[in-house]
Amino acid sequence: MRARRLRAGLRGWGGVGAMAVVCALAVLFALLLPLARSQVAGEGTPAGGQGAVRGSQAVAGEECTEPEKQTLAPSGADGPTIEAIKSREGERRKLVVGVDQNSYRWGYRDPNSGGEARLEGFDIDLVHRIAEDVLGDPDAVQFKAIPTDQRIPAIRSGRVDMVVRTMTINCSRLQDVAFSAPYFRTGQQLLAHKSSPITGYDDTLAGKKICTATGSTAFSTLEQDQRQGRLSASADLGTTVPNQLDCLVRLQLGEVDAVVTDGALAASQAAQDPTVELKGDAFTTEYYGVAMRKDADDLVRRVNQILEDYRAHTAGGWQASYDRWLSATLGGRAEAAKSAPPPPEYERDS
Incomplete structure (x- = not known):
């Protein structure tokens, strides 16, 4: 009964509003794809690794690194x-x-x-x-x-x-x-079922469905890492939800293979559900x-x-x-x- 209610709640979020978000992202991606390709083609694969802060962006015309x-x-x-x-x-x-x-x-x-x-x-x-x-x-x-x-x-x-x-x-x-x-x-970290073959933010994510919250740093980090070759191209990032806890529900329902969120939140979710656990170390540093x-x-x-x-x-x-x-x-x-x-x-x- 609880699972049906949870699934119904997710459908509520996944209606017209979700379609609008998907359409908007599709248009934006189509517009930015040539630029993204040219940028990636002109760069080597950046040095990453455990605990690295990802990338830098411009703020008010200036380089933003911290x-x-x-x-x-x-x-x-x-x-x-x-x-x-x-x-x-x-x-x-x-x-x-x-x-x-x-x-x-x-x-x-x-x-x-x-x-x-x-x-x-x-x-x-x-x-x-x-x-x-x-x-x-x-x-x-x-x-x-x-x-x-x-x-x-x-x-x-x-x-x-x-x-x-x-x-x-x-x-x-x-x-x-x-x-x-x-x-x-804190830092971004993987959450998956204890029985999952996923071992962390590594090649074991190839072909796996990963859930993130819309507008979260987890989603933007995964997108960037996939473009730049740090995340397998076959990892499916198509599942996004308005509230991060909805990802845990999707994981419990078997609709995704893993969740990426802040390690501090992931630890709390693992405490709620003894069938899941954190996989690997945090792969970013965030505040x-x-x-x-x-x-x-x-x-x-x-x-x-x-x-x-x-x-x-x-x-x-x-x-x-x-x-x-x-x-x-x-x-x-x-x-x-x-x-x-x-x-x-x-x-x-x-």
Whole structure:
């Protein structure tokens, strides 16, 4: 019964909207294919390997190689964005935040928590800390659950003040939104059934169906790697879904052979389903950040100030949240050190 409901939910996402996305991608691919071929033909196969950060892109006409550093220096001062949030009246005086409600231990509703099954998880802890600093009340938050592929549209349209949803900072996204300094380090990783012959991000993916979330860094990385010969040309990347958790469902239903997502999320999904496991090591290095509007400079600076304090505050900060939510799936203090973000660098001027 549950499988039928899940399958029906997937069909709902895979209707007209999915067809529109497929058609748009097909047209875009047709337009860009000659350029992509010419670029690949003019390049050797780039050096890759475990833990490599993939590629570089242009941002505002400049080469972008370390997107996690493209943020503003911290400040506790209010500005127009924060003043607008504070001026909301009555029940509307809340920080509006786009989050996930399906990622176990990151942003999810625990059915065993009783009552209204409040949103909980590592990302949710950070949201409460930001709300406490900006509005003086950790619960002054309006959560909006948004799919993976709607994170940037939600910010740009003004539906949310920010997104705190395991969102990787990358060069492409910096063209549309502003990011805080990193608050978590991870990397892309494979998830497959324990009995699968897939051993990692290698030749065992030849001829296999791989699921990724639409608009995710996993999808763009796989596309790039396939064009440049790092991923088998016979690997099928045709299965994309609005929400990353839908990939786990596709894997459980036998519709795909593997899932590629952030290792931190994959570990949580493996904890939910004992029949699957991570295969091989992470093959990229990526950083999660809080995403905001490009013109919300004061809010970006304020969040960076909050993150400075959050990382340093061991009793109720980053480490305490990791211990509570992630240690069971990612490991203890030694693994936490690997997941902790590097000392922030603030290279964006304005």
